[in-house]
Amino acid sequence: MLERILKQNLLNGIENVPVVALLGPRQVGKTTLALQVAEQVLNKKSVYLDLELDTDLNKLDDPESYLRRFENQLLIIDEVQRKPDLFRILRGLIDIRKRSGENAGQFLLLGSASRDLIQQSSETLAGRIRYLELTPFSVLEVLKTDRLGFNPEKLWFRGGFPNSYLATSDDESWEWRNDFISTYVERDIPLMGPQIPASRMKRFWTMLAHYHGQQIIYSELGKSLEVTHPTIKSYLDILTDFYMVRQIQPWSGNTKKRLVKSPKIYLRDSGILHKLLNISSFEVLLGHPVLGASWEGFVIENIIVxxxxxxxxxxxxxxxxxxxxxxxxxxxxxxxxxxxxxxxxPKISKGFYTACDDIKATSKFVIYSGSERYPMSGQIEAIGLTEFLEMLG
Structure with missing residues (x-):
């Protein structure tokens, strides 16, 4: 069992605000973490509902009557996006429980859709809710648990989804990722709203993998899929909302130079990227044209989280x-x-020095595959990924 870095933040949230929403992709370990933390909440019992189960979903046919039975208990509601009208009821229940002196730790909501997507179909809980995101395993999480045996190449190749990273072999990891992708496009995305043919979404996802680390060209993708520019944008937003894709926006500071204005696209999990590109072993990855972009995405995702x-x-x-x-x-x-x-x-291009001057950078780093930290020309520091992440933390 790997210790999740988010665990203490989740516990702090439960102890300080009425509602905590723990969001993230499916199969990332939200339920496991929620149940672990619930055991550590002092002086409170917990009740768990999984809205993927018809029996639990049916209990909320009259949610106000059902939920009012559990005063001074922590209610954990899994896959909350299945019941979007629940938020309106929660708002009233929170205020009722607050008047009786229960200010924090009322509800822990687990969801596989983004904060923005959930808020679209809910009344605001502003001032009553804290949003946290659980990601696949990060470098620091794996390092913390297994410092002596840590192999960053395994995490990079397999990705950070627990069942993929912890699989007994690369072949088992590959099969899990294959099943995960199929289930997502055939069941999970349609279940959460968007009705897109599974074959088309899988093809689009695969095409995005070829744009990993680049600006997307909507017209090219639209022509290949025979859909319109706005449709391509909506498909991209769906995969972003479900934590599969990260769109990094361009810098928006002051400069007289003409800037590229479209977002840069990364598949958030490197293991899913490698599966979509049919990269079946680490040796194949080392000889693949996506090698540099894959490493870049892996590093950037670990930094952002x-x-x-x-x-x-x-x-x-x-x-x-x-x-x-x-x-x-x-x-x-x-x-x-x-x-x-x-x-x-690593070698640094002249363009990087120019760009650093443009944005008036106060610090400049090159994150490379080695571990030694050393100065380079132009006040640039070369640094390994692990040391950089520990410096951030």
Missing amino acids: QLSSKWQYSYYRTTAQTEIDLVLEGPDNQVWAIEVKRSSS
Whole structure:
């Protein structure tokens, strides 16, 4: 069992606000973590409902009457997006329980759809709810549990979904990812609203894998799938809402240079990326054209999930191809420029120095596949991924 970094934040949320929503993709371990944390909440029993089960879903035919039976208990409601009208009822129940002196730890909601998607179909719980996202295993989580035996290449190749990373072999990991993708497009996405033919969504997802680390060209994808530009955008938003894709927006600071304005696309889990591209072994990955982009995405996703909410992230690219892979802007006017290189002896292009001047970077890093930290020309530091993540933490 790997210790999840989010565990303490989840416990703090339950102890301080009436409702905590723990969101993230399916099969990422939300239920396991919720039940673990519920055992540590002092002076409260917990009740668990899984809205994927008809028996539990039917209990909420009259949700107000049912839920009012559990005063001073923590109610854990799994797959809450299956019951979007529940939020209106929760708001009233929270206020009733608050008047009786119960200010925190009333409801723990688990969902496989994004905060924005859930809020579209709910009354606001502003001031009453805290949103947390559970991601697949990160480098620091795996390192913390297995520091001596940690193999970052295994995590990069298989991805961080627990059943994929912890599988008994690469072949078992491959089969799990294959089943996961099929289930997502055939059952999970349609179950949560969008009615898109499974074959089309899987094809679109595979096409996105070829755009990993690039700006998407809607017209090219639309032509290939024989759908319109807005339809392609809606498909992309669906995979983003269900935590499969990350769209990184371009830097929006002041500069006289012409900037690329479209988002950069990454598949959030490297194991899913490799499955969609039919990369069946680490040796195949090492010889594949996607190698550099895959490593870049793996590094960037690990950085973003480690960031506190006080930081903002973007990428920088001009029409002249001057580029920074990741720009981090911190609460104390920090502007960090990050270049990602797979090489063990990274070389920096002139364009990176120019881009750092454009954004007035206060710190410049090259994250590479080695572990030694050393200075480079132009006040740039070369640093390994693990040390950089520990520095962020």
